[in-house]
Amino acid sequence: xxxxxxxxxxxxxxxxxxxxxxxxxxxxxxxxxxxxxxxxxxxxxxxxxxxxxxxxxxxxxxxxxxxxxxxxxxxxxxxxxxxxxxxxxxxxxxxxxxxxxxxxxxxxxxxxxxxxxxxxxxxxxxxxxxxxxxxxxxxxxxxxxxxxxxxx
Numbered sequence: 207x208x209x210x211x212x213x214x215x216x217x218x219x220x221x222x223x224x225x226x227x228x229x230x231x232x233x234x235x236x237x238x239x240x241x242x243x244x245x246x247x248x249x250x251x252x253x254x255x256x257x258x259x260x261x262x263x264x265x266x267x268x269x270x271x272x273x274x275x276x277x278x279x280x281x282x283x284x285x286x287x288x289x290x291x292x293x294x295x296x297x298x299x300x301x302x303x304x305x306x307x308x309x310x311x312x313x314x315x316x317x318x319x320x321x322x323x324x325x326x327x328x329x330x331x332x333x334x335x336x337x338x339x340x341x342x343x344x345x346x347x348x349x350x351x352x353x354x355x356x357x358x
Contacts, residue, residue, distance in 0.1 A: 209318040211327070214273050216281075216313040219266045223289050223310045225282040226274075226329065229255075231301040238280065238302075241295045249287040255280045274315055276324040278303075290356070307331050 216224060235255040242251050243259065252263025254271035263283045271281050284292070289308035297305060307313050311332035318327050339347070351357040 207320060209320045212317045212319060212324075213330075214315040214317055216270055216274075216315060217266075218310070218312070219263060219283055219285075222263065222266075222283045222285050223287075223308070224313060225284070225289055225293065225296060225308045226279070226306045226313065226315065226326075227282075227296065227302055228279050228304040228306070228326065229299070229301040230278055230303055234280065234299065234301040237299045238282070238296065241299055242282070242284075242292060245287065245292050245295060247287050247291060249292070250285040251287075252283045253280060260285070274317065274324075274326070276315075276317060276326050279326060 216226070218224060235253060238253055238255075239259075242249055242253070250260040250263060252260055252265065252267035254264075254267035263285065267281050267283050270283075271279070274281070282296070288310075293305065293308045296302060296308075306315070306326055307329045309331050314330040316327045316329065317324050348357065
């Protein structure tokens, strides 16, 4: 039995974030939809295993999921929210077994394909690090988190 590795580039909608995960049950899409709607923050999203409350994000999610084409996986594109606002809620959906990415970065999905189908082996999330965070970088990061309201 052999496996062929493939790389799938996820195209990101403008000003969107992505959550890529895996689950094990047919009702996952309904539970994820309810979880996202209940976040109560004016979130717009497209979810493929396929549902959403924003037609453009929904079409984008469907297009990207067809490229990935791995069983029991889902992709969520979100606007008006960040992954940090909802990732714990998504992880707590009982059928969700794994999250591969929750980011605004460029994402490549590493796929293994066998005669049975395709599965996600992991993701490449973002660029190579430029170095180690220095004092000025640390101050900039902390100021940015305060500007977003995540720290006081």
